[in-house]
Amino acid sequence: MSILVLGLILLTVFASACAQLVLKLGVADEKMQAAMQSGLVESVLAAAISPFIWLGLIIYALSVALWLWVLSKVDLSVAYPFVGLGFVVTMLFGVLLLNENVTMMRVVGTLLIVGGCVLVGRSA
Template sequence: MKYIPFILFTVLTNAAAQLMLKQGMLSLGPLTFTAETAVARIFQVLFNPWVFAGLVTFAISMISHLFVLSKVELSFAYPFLSLAYVAVAVFAYFVFREDLNAWRIAGIALICVGTFFIAQSGRSSESHAPEAAAKGTSTETKDIRSAA
C-alpha cells in the first residue's frame, strides 16, 4: 500500500498525457496525408506544443510505472492503470464537453469497484508478508526453491 501514491502518479500522468494529446490534435484539425506532405505533416504533429507535451508526459508516466513495477507485483500495479480511463472520461466531459452517458458512468463505476478490490488484495498480502518472511516462505524463497 505504500506505493499507491506512485501508482496514482502514474495514472494521473497517463491521463494528463491523453488530454494533452487530444488538445494538440484538436488544434491541428483532422489529419490528411498525401505523398508530398506526409513527412511535413508528421513533424507538424510531433512538434505541436500540446502533442509534444503529451509525449513527454507519457515518458514521465512510463518512468514512474517502471519504478512501481520494480517494487510491487505486476498483477497488483497494472490494473490501477484502468483508473486513467476514469480520469480521462471525467476530464474530457468537463474540458472537451464530451458525452458522459449512463453506460459510460456504469463502466466507470465498475472500473472503480474492480480497482478497489485489487487495492484490497495488496493490503492483505502486505499483512501476511511478515508471517511468510518469518517462516522462510517469501516469494523470493519459493522462486529460488523452484529454480533449484
C-alpha cells in the same frame, strides 16, 4: 502496499490521463486537423512541431519512468489493474474540460472499473 507506492501508482495513472488530454488538445488544433486531412507525411510533420504533442509525449515519458519504479516495488498483477483508473480520470477530463457527452452506460462501466481497482487494492 505502502501509502507511498499507492500514491505513486495513482500519480502515474493521473499523469497518463493528463498526457491523453494534452495529446487530444494537440490533435484538435486547426493546423493539425488540416495536416491530418492532407496525408500521413503532413500529419507527422505537424505533430513534430506541435507543442501540445511534445508536451503530451514528455508527460507520458515521465509517467513511464515512474511506472518502472512502481513495477520494481509491486507485483504486476497488483499494480496493473490501477491503470483502469485512467478511464475514470480521462472520462472526467473529457466531460469537465472538453465538454464531451457521457452516456449512462459509460458511467456504469467506469464505476465497475473503479470497483475492480478497489478490490485489487484491498487484496494487496
